Amino acid sequence: MTDLAETPAGAAPLRDVGTIRSRAEASGSGERRPITIPAERYTSPEWAAREDALMWPRVWQLATTLDAVSEPGDAVEFRVGNLSAVVVRGADGALRAFQNVCLHRGNVLCSGSREGLTELRCEYHRWCWNLDGALKEIPSRRDFGVIDNDAYALPPVAVGTWGPLVFVNFDADAMPLEEYLGGAIADAAHLGIEDFRCRFEVTVKVPANWKTTADGFSETYHVQGLHPELLTIYDDLGDHQVLWEHVGRSRQLYGVPSPRIRPTPSDQQIWEAFAQVYSTRVGLDGTDPGPVPEIPEGATVFEVLAAQLRRAKAEQGLDLDRFSDEELMTLDQYNVFPNITVLVHPDLLSVLRARPGANPDECYLDAFQFDRVNPGDTSPRAKPLKVELPLDEASFGLVLDQDFSLLRHAQIGLHQPGFTRLTIAPEECRILNTHLNLERYLGISPSEIEGDLP
Numbered sequence: 001m002t003d004l005a006e007t008p009a010g011a012a013p014l015r016d017v018g019t020i021r022s023r024a025e026a027s028g029s030g031e032r033r034p035i036t037i038p039a040e041r042y043t044s045p046e047w048a049a050r051e052d053a054l055m056w057p058r059v060w061q062l063a064t065t066l067d068a069v070s071e072p073g074d075a076v077e078f079r080v081g082n083l084s085a086v087v088v089r090g091a092d093g094a095l096r097a098f099q100n101v102c103l104h105r106g107n108v109l110c111s112g113s114r115e116g117l118t119e120l121r122c123e124y125h126r127w128c129w130n131l132d133g134a135l136k137e138i139p140s141r142r143d144f145g146v147i148d149n150d151a152y153a154l155p156p157v158a159v160g161t162w163g164p165l166v167f168v169n170f171d172a173d174a175m176p177l178e179e180y181l182g183g184a185i186a187d188a189a190h191l192g193i194e195d196f197r198c199r200f201e202v203t204v205k206v207p208a209n210w211k212t213t214a215d216g217f218s219e220t221y222h223v224q225g226l227h228p229e230l231l232t233i234y235d236d237l238g239d240h241q242v243l244w245e246h247v248g249r250s251r252q253l254y255g256v257p258s259p260r261i262r263p264t265p266s267d268q269q270i271w272e273a274f275a276q277v278y279s280t281r282v283g284l285d286g287t288d289p290g291p292v293p294e295i296p297e298g299a300t301v302f303e304v305l306a307a308q309l310r311r312a313k314a315e316q317g318l319d320l321d322r323f324s325d326e327e328l329m330t331l332d333q334y335n336v337f338p339n340i341t342v343l344v345h346p347d348l349l350s351v352l353r354a355r356p357g358a359n360p361d362e363c364y365l366d367a368f369q370f371d372r373v374n375p376g377d378t379s380p381r382a383k384p385l386k387v388e389l390p391l392d393e394a395s396f397g398l399v400l401d402q403d404f405s406l407l408r409h410a411q412i413g414l415h416q417p418g419f420t421r422l423t424i425a426p427e428e429c430r431i432l433n434t435h436l437n438l439e440r441y442l443g444i445s446p447s448e449i450e451g452d453l454p
Contacts, residue, residue: 182244
């Protein structure tokens, strides 16, 4: 198993994209051609079949959380397309993963989540394996002739962890998870994501391709149109983006208004907008937070908001004093190829996963919500609540609800005959990174992406 408890030295990024503001100031159309990507990648059954054959079996994917497999005998099934793995905590405490298949006639061994297992037994003909994957029992074994136990061990699946996240890879020759994540591990080390515990996992079925869904959480260009409330409290032009091979990171500062807004919002407007977006987080009424507290001489509303956040979390028993105001008010967003978005504040962790559905026009969106505990907390991990909801019934707060709402019709336009290529800006570099990786895994050369890359 890959253990990332010890943070390795950070890998240098393939590209430091810088901030949106600096790119805008240095830009000029000149002779630069726009970047375009074939739209059929989002709609074509043939393209989806190539992903199924060449990409999904070879990439690291978020399977579950440590909270779901914390005790010996815990097991969780993970499915992506036609692939299925079972992640299990052995009697020896080791975390392992196997292809979820009985080697008799191909029935799955584990569905959903299980607790207290001492073996993996097929319910069809009762072939059985130990939790370490070794063959344990074959009913009426003599009838099958000579069976080599080692040859009938469950096929292993690579497993690794990053903080509370458990990843799997069906490729036995895959690079280690820490290499796959590149510099993201060291980049996020100051956030201490190992101190987060998963509270719930919600799955919704979405009428859109998995890439359409993942793309919506891979850029901030859409904030102006979809999340106008954020512009009062978020410096979108100050985003700093970095790309490693499989991961892109955006660093976003909250508590200050976007330079796009004129006139500059008042302190009261910033206070009210922050409460609207982060009411639960800061312990304020999102519709009526009251007047902004008195701002000390030489201070700003940014510092008042940070103090309010510290105070609200301290009342819940969470000490955030090791984080600076800027760290506390910053959102780091990591997009891990192909389909994972990790959103992390010092006090808040949310993870989104988009999995392919039965056809290119549908997918499953899984949302994992975590709460921080204080460093050194040794209390037992609780099993996360897992639910499946219709898209219209899922609610994750103002901003994510706006994102989810758009997904109800985002796929339709991709099918229009006059729309053959997506056009993206350097600001959307994490989407571009996804397609560059897709081409690499699918063996596409020369590239089908046109234009001048940033």
